[in-house]
Amino acid sequence: MGRTGARTGGISARYFSSRIVIYGLLILWAIICLFPIYWTFTTSFKVAVNVTQGHLIPWVDFTPDWRGWRSIGLSPDTIGETSTPREEFLKRFENSIIASLCAAALAVVIGSCAAYGLSRFNYKFGPMRNKDISFFFLSQLILPPVVLAMPFLVLYKELALLDTRIGLILIYTLTVLPIVIWIMRDQFDTIPTELEQAALVDGCSAWSAFLRIILPIALPGMVAAFILSVILCWNEYFFAALLTSTSAKTLPVMVASQTGSQGINWWSMAALSTAAILPLIVIGIFLERYIVKGLTAGSVK
Amino acid sequence: MPSKAALSALSSAQAVTSGVSQTRVEDGRRIIILASVGFAAVVLIQILFDGGLLTWGFENWRPVLYAYLMWGIALGFGLVMSRGGAGHRALFVLPAVLFTVAMVIFPTFFGLYIAFTDWNLSSFEGRRFSGFKNLYALFSDPYYWNALQNMVFYVLMVLPQYVIAFGLALLLNAEIRARKFFRVAFLLPFMLSPVAVSWMIGKSLMEYRFGPISNLARLLGWDSPAFFTSPWIAKVSIALMDAWVWIPFMMVMLLAGLQALPKELSEAAKVDGASKWQSFWQITFPLMLPVSVTAIVLRIIFQLKLADIVINVTSGGPGGATDTVSSFIFREYRDRSNVGYGTMLAEFYLIVIIIFILVLLHWISRWMRKIN
Numbered sequence: 001m002g003r004t005g006a007r008t009g010g011i012s013a014r015y016f017s018s019r020i021v022i023y024g025l026l027i028l029w030a031i032i033c034l035f036p037i038y039w040t041f042t043t044s045f046k047v048a049v050n051v052t053q054g055h056l057i058p059w060v061d062f063t064p065d066w067r068g069w070r071s072i073g074l075s076p077d078t079i080g081e082t083s084t085p086r087e088e089f090l091k092r093f094e095n096s097i098i099a100s101l102c103a104a105a106l107a108v109v110i111g112s113c114a115a116y117g118l119s120r121f122n123y124k125f126g127p128m129r130n131k132d133i134s135f136f137f138l139s140q141l142i143l144p145p146v147v148l149a150m151p152f153l154v155l156y157k158e159l160a161l162l163d164t165r166i167g168l169i170l171i172y173t174l175t176v177l178p179i180v181i182w183i184m185r186d187q188f189d190t191i192p193t194e195l196e197q198a199a200l201v202d203g204c205s206a207w208s209a210f211l212r213i214i215l216p217i218a219l220p221g222m223v224a225a226f227i228l229s230v231i232l233c234w235n236e237y238f239f240a241a242l243l244t245s246t247s248a249k250t251l252p253v254m255v256a257s258q259t260g261s262q263g264i265n266w267w268s269m270a271a272l273s274t275a276a277i278l279p280l281i282v283i284g285i286f287l288e289r290y291i292v293k294g295l296t297a298g299s300v301k
Numbered sequence: 302m303p304s305k306a307a308l309s310a311l312s313s314a315q316a317v318t319s320g321v322s323q324t325r326v327e328d329g330r331r332i333i334i335l336a337s338v339g340f341a342a343v344v345l346i347q348i349l350f351d352g353g354l355l356t357w358g359f360e361n362w363r364p365v366l367y368a369y370l371m372w373g374i375a376l377g378f379g380l381v382m383s384r385g386g387a388g389h390r391a392l393f394v395l396p397a398v399l400f401t402v403a404m405v406i407f408p409t410f411f412g413l414y415i416a417f418t419d420w421n422l423s424s425f426e427g428r429r430f431s432g433f434k435n436l437y438a439l440f441s442d443p444y445y446w447n448a449l450q451n452m453v454f455y456v457l458m459v460l461p462q463y464v465i466a467f468g469l470a471l472l473l474n475a476e477i478r479a480r481k482f483f484r485v486a487f488l489l490p491f492m493l494s495p496v497a498v499s500w501m502i503g504k505s506l507m508e509y510r511f512g513p514i515s516n517l518a519r520l521l522g523w524d525s526p527a528f529f530t531s532p533w534i535a536k537v538s539i540a541l542m543d544a545w546v547w548i549p550f551m552m553v554m555l556l557a558g559l560q561a562l563p564k565e566l567s568e569a570a571k572v573d574g575a576s577k578w579q580s581f582w583q584i585t586f587p588l589m590l591p592v593s594v595t596a597i598v599l600r601i602i603f604q605l606k607l608a609d610i611v612i613n614v615t616s617g618g619p620g621g622a623t624d625t626v627s628s629f630i631f632r633e634y635r636d637r638s639n640v641g642y643g644t645m646l647a648e649f650y651l652i653v654i655i656i657f658i659l660v661l662l663h664w665i666s667r668w669m670r671k672i673n
Contacts, residue, residue, distance in 0.1 A: 022472060022475055023477070025468075025472055026472055026483050030483060030486045030487070032545070033487055033489055033490050034489070036490075036545075037489065039501070039505070040505075043505065051511055052510070052511050054516055110396040113393045113394070114394045114396070118393075121390045121393070123390070125398075133398070136398075137401065140405060143651070144606045145627065146608075146626070146627045146630045146631065146646075146650065147409065147412060147650070147651045148408050149631075149647070150415055150634065150640050150647070151408035151415065152408055153640075154640075155407075155411065158361060159361060159362045159366055160361040160363050173400070174401070177400070177401065206390055206393075234494065235495060235496075237495060237496045238608055238627070241631075242631075252494050252496040252609075253496075255494075255497055259499065259500050259504055269500055270505070277492075280493060281492065284485060288485050288488060291553075295550065295554060298595075299557065299558070299595045
């Protein structure tokens with residue numbers, strides 16, 4: 001009796017210690033992930049003395065101040081007034097939104113069509129078969145942006161696309177297209193072909209079968225591809241830094257150009273960074289399911 | 302794949318029954334030929350105008366872009382008319398193919414041409430063909446080779462990231478409360494733009510005087526926590542930031558792999574009396590190999606493009622210790638306007654990584670066959 005009691009006691013002690021280790025590690029990593037975000041957010045409400053003395057918790061060791069947000073014209077007392085920094089910020093914000101949404105939409109439209117074709121029909125373009133065409137698309141993933149940067153600078157200059165949103169949209173579409181095709185082909189492969197076969201026998205054309213029957217089923221995959229594309233385009237820095245200057249500059253370029261110049265003026269940088277990452281954090285919290293779906297497409301069979 | 306063949310057959314059978322008449326075929330071909338001639342004419346006019354052989358032309362090359370678009374549309378129409386069902390099917394991949402060809406093939410070959418020219422945007426001379434001069438310069442450029450060596454370091458850093466990501470995936474796969482919270486929290490770093498991360502972590506948290514991480518390091522006994530002044534510490538700091546951003550990417554893939562594993566296997570192992578450690582190495586890990594390989598290969602491909610963080614935190618310093626190839630070329634373009642040489646570096650890098658990836662994939666597939 002006593003012996004079995006000791007044994008269950010031992011097991012539960014082991015159980016609890018393993019629980020403690022698991023939760024300890026989970027909480028540690030959660031802090032590692034969230035602290036920089038928390039730090040940036042709170043720093044946007046600090047003044048110089050809070051920064052230099054390393055104050056961390058609002059209302060406890062420092063009083064929140066709108067200074068950081070005032071410097072980009074987004075604090076409550078400046079929001080009604082005209083402010084050049086705010087106009088500048090909003091222009092960059094708008095550029096980022098338009099470039100990422102349009103590029104993601106364009107990539108999802110042409111990528112889904114291509115992925116559907118590759119998943120359903122047998123092609124023969126000269127020596128290229130389905131496998132080769134798929135490889136051709138996916139191999140674009142390897143291409144580092146530096147290889148395209150200069151040719152595009154020259155090309156866009158000749159095409160008068162330098163420093164335009166259309167130019168950015170085109171190149172962003174190119175960078176996310178392989179990912180979209182990868183996700184969507186995986187999505188279409190999971191949909192049984194009997195559905196379209198029935199429609200084709202009934203006299204539908206391939207396109208109407210695709211649009212009316214398959215697309216609604218594949219919608220979750222398209223949403224996942226779209227969201228992942230928006231995130232990647234929103235964060236893109238390299239091309240934006242090289243191909244835009246004044247009118248089409250995006251938010252990351254603005255953030256980057258401010259980092260050096262501000263010195264210890266951390267509150268305004270923090271406000272700017274917070275504003276730049278806030279949309280993504282919102283997307284991350286509410287649409288996590290789709291992001292995970294997009295990232296795991298094709299890797300787990 | 303039989304179902305694929307069946308689908309193709311069905312839609313072509315339909316095309317036959319709907320009857321592609323001879324005149325339609327002819328018309329379709331005529332449209333394609335006409336469009337091609339038109340497109341070629343626009344290009345030719347512009348080339349001649351650009352070369353000064355024609356007195357009139359377009360102000361810039363934009364009309365050529367429109368002509369390409371029109372040609373693409375006409376090609377689609379023509380294919381549908383002349384080929385029927387097969388044309389319809391080709392229409393699915395045609396936009397993506399035409400887009401990618403225009404955006405990649407042309408610039409890459411144009412880049413090859415630039416690479417063999419001596420072209421500095423800040424000099425007055427303009428573009429001059431210089432043969433292999435850039436290539437010779439590349440082989441004797443210590444900073445470029447240094448950047449390539451750094452890439453080896455950064456790529457190797459993928460392995461520790463993989464180990465951490467695997468650990469986190471195992472933790473999230475355990476029976477825990479608030480799993481949704483932890484999953485979202487762990488994923489968030491991946492969503493943030495590297496530029497913002499550069500400031501948030503590199504420029505403020507790791508700042509020498511007031512950064513919380515520096516303060517923590519002082520508390521732990523490191524007297525002068527300068528993260529970006531000595532070469533190796535700077536390199537490791539960059540690698541840590543990069544890991545912070547990218548670990549979630551691998552973690553998500555590995556977690557999906559773990560969740561797809563059949564539950565019975567680990568339970569059977571438990572019944573057999575295997576310890577957790579044993580059952581992990583003998584069952585979970587081997588079953589996770591395919592997912593692991595996919596995650597690592599994808600991660601290496603993304604790692605080879607690493608640039609944003611380096612550009613914004615250290616600009617390659619101190620003395621090129623943290624430089625990646627991309628950030629090095631970025632500075633070559635932006636600060637020195639050295640277009641010809643920079644492009645040569647980029648094209649050379651492309652060839653290196655294509656060879657590297659091919660060898661890697663070949664080696665992995667041989668290794669996977671051997672252990673199975």
